Amino acid sequence: MSRPNIVYIVCDDLGYADLGCYGGREAGFGRVSPHIDALAAGGLKFTEGYSNSPVCSPTRFALMTLRYQYRLRGAAEEPINSKARKSQTLGLPPEHPTLPSLLRGAGYRTALIGKWHLGYPPAFGPLRSGYEEFFGPMAGGVDYFTHCASTGDHDLWFGENEHPEVGYLTDLLSRRAVDYVHRMAEGAKAGTPFMLSLHYTAPHWPWETRDDAHVAPEVAKNLFHLHGGNIESYRRMIHHMDEGIGWLMDALRQHGLADNTIVVFTSDNGGERFSDNWPLVGGKMDLTEGGIRVPWIVHWPAQVPAGTTTAQHGMSMDFSRTLLDAAGVAPADSHAPDGVSLLPVWREPAKRLHRPMHWRMNHRGQRALRDGDWKYLRVDGHDYLFNIAQDARERANRAAHEPERLATMREAWEAWNATMPPIPEDATVSLGYGAKDMPQR
Incomplete structure (x- = not known):
């Protein structure tokens, strides 16, 4: 079989239960995510998949490098903010091997359409880290109509040039992705596969739907x-993204590429203020389940059984490592991956791999370890122990009842942390991400 094409869809701040296929409720206009739900119905859905971080850019460092983000200075920012615009240190170093650079070196065509959030030119940028093409914002969040970042600077780019374009950002990204498939189709059929990273800003704030162009000037301030937004507008933002994914899948089918194209869908972290994380607690900026457990869907009809579900543990860098494995491309010898390949589970969802997962967060001194059914968590200096298999909502703190297990998991986290660079003293945390709901002592 020819090498698979890859479409890596990453949305922004999506809640665990926002999608219909993850138990999301219908909105006033009907089903929120019919096309994403169809991907799950035709592929594999992870019920216990995680992001590498509960905030934007650190997860993207891990997704790109196949390694724990803590290994890079830029990822110590939670997340990279506007000061990175002139920084020579806060970004993804161009010399570091990445998923797109490794695939490109193996003959893949590569493009990023959507959010970058890993540093600015001239020191950093998508074209310096393996992508042949780039269209999208460099910043973390932009207005959907003016395409301006929180600094007020216009932040829509084509390559390394700012690119004014009229339109609702989600639709602009979707249409560019469809155009890319049309342009790559003949080459893919002739044996030159492509990797398309489609990184939406939706449903990240500001809360603007396709019909809200008239409020954009006020929101952009x-x-x-x-002062605005509501559940209905938030769900419509997801629905607009879902429609674009439908256009993309239609383009793949039109060219006969859908069967051997791996489509992966996920979010960079847990949900924000209008999202639905049920039954999980917490959200963006939290190492509780609501901040790091996210949807993961894999659609690859040629090799992934349709209509399957797995409770296999995995995080962002694992899925990137798996895509590399599926493409038959080896990691760089100079940068051994921390991510593990889940390809055996993709092909046989009944399989389970033991996969301990570690996190740390400068914000509130958070740390976490998920190992099997159990999770060790520290927030504000307090340690917690939860049996996630029985208590996904993290309400029953078992720390006092199982001190030996707590000590063992704490020691395991400390041993892992000793292998990572320390958090720099000058690393900053950008707050303002919504209410938190942390466990009580």
Whole structure:
């Protein structure tokens, strides 16, 4: 069989239960995510998949490098903020091997359409880290109509040039992705596969739907949009993204590429203020389940059984490592991956791999370890122990009842942490991400 094409769809701040296929409720206009739900119905859905971080850019470092983000200075920012615009250190170093650079070196065509958030030119940028093409914002969040970042700077780019273009950002990204498939189709059929990273900003604030162009000038003055938004507009933003994914899948089918194209869908972290994380607690900026457990869907009809579900543990860098494995491309010898390949589970969802997962967060001194059914968590200096298999909501703290297990998991986290660079003293945390709901002592 020819090498698979890859479409890596990453949305922004999506809640665990926002999608219909993850138990999401219908909105006033009907089903929120019919096309994404169809990907799950035709592929494999992970019920216990995680992001590498509960905030934007650190997860993207891991996704790109196949390694724990803590190994790079730029990922110590939670997340990279506007000061990175002139920084020579806060970004993804161009010399570091990445998923797109490794695939490109093996003959893949590569493009990023959507959010980058890993540093600015001239020191950093998608074209310096393996992508042949780039269209999208460099910043973390932009207005959907003016395409301005929170600094007020216009932030829509084509390559390394700012690129003014009229339109609702989600639709602009979707249409560019469809155009890319049309342009790559003949080459893919002739044996030159492509990797398309489609990284939406939706449903990240500001809360603007396709029909809200008239409110954009007001919203652009405060992109956090603390004074506006609602559940209905938030769901419509997801629905607009879902429609674009439908256009993309139609393009793949039109060219006969859908069967041997791996489509992976996920979010960079847990949900924000209007999202639905049920039954999980917490959200963006938290190492509780609601901040790091996210949807993961794999659609690859040629090799992934349709209509399957797995409770296999995995995080962002694992899925990137798996895509590399599926393409038959080896990691760089100079940068051994921390991510593990889940390809055996993709092909046989009944299989289970033992996969301990570690996190740390400068914000509130958070740390976490998920190992099997159990999770060790520290927040604000307090240690917690949860049996996630029985208590996904993290309400029953078992620390006092199982001190030996707590000590063992704490020691395991400490041993892992000793292998990572320390958090720099000058690393910053960007707050303003919504209410938190941390466990009580």
